[in-house]
Amino acid sequence: MPLTYDGFKEGDAIPELEKSPGVTQLVKYAAGGGDFNPLHHDFAFPQSKALGSIIVHGRFKYAALGELVSNWLDHGGRIQKLACQYRGMDLPERTMTLGGTVKRKWEENGQKLAELELYAKNEEGKNTTPGSAIVRLDG
């Protein structure tokens, strides 16, 4: 069901999304996004060897935060702004938990808006990719 402005309140949690991207998923992401940095698929690449593993694309996590918000909106509005910072590396096959809370909702110039605070936590509970979004609700 598309989200409506009356369907949530400040402080509400956004239903969490879990993802455990393995090598195959990262290869699909590389093909879909056009980022073929070997650090994200080639264990023999010097930087991967130095780190002991390939790592998940920062942009994959950014896109996953986008998926989280898209799922929540269910096309009941549009994302106006989406931002994140890359604070830590994530390894393949590990579960990341994406979620967030509604920080603020308000009406401005006839538009129904909400500001979200977002996270992508690793298995140790560390938020490697803090983010934020502003969404506009249609109804």
Add this chain to the structure above:
Amino acid sequence: MAEKIEITDEMQAAVGIESDPWPYEVTTTSVRAFARGVGYTDRVYFDVKAARAAGYRSLPCPPTYLGTPVFIPGESNDTFSGPRNSGPGVKHGLKNVLDGGTETEYLADICAGDTLTVTSKVADLAIRESKTTGQMLIVTNETTFTNQDGVVVAKQRGQGLFY
């Protein structure tokens, strides 16, 4: 680790200069490939009928997708697929780079069938002290996406941290 980073007049002169425009095509196939890469299960990003039922012209771009880089051998970056010469760079001589973050502002729907024109520029240079790496040069790039009707549909700002 750089002892002291200085923003020279030459570096400052590169700020604000727009790159040559590059075409970015948005197609049903490229939207599906991106949505599949992220792991979406929402049919709106895969099935044109579902997209129309949800109020879009065609498959909408999932968030953070901004068009398929048009790869041309010899002209595009082999690793990142985008244009190799997308405007003047900032010559700082620093070897290490970290991706600081990304912010995208969406101003209108972007759907399959759109042809975007992209320009980028260095929007800002700053120096920040870091406990672990000492001084860092923060290069903020701004990329503007304009559709076939001349409407600016998105702006993206990314920060490169050089040290």
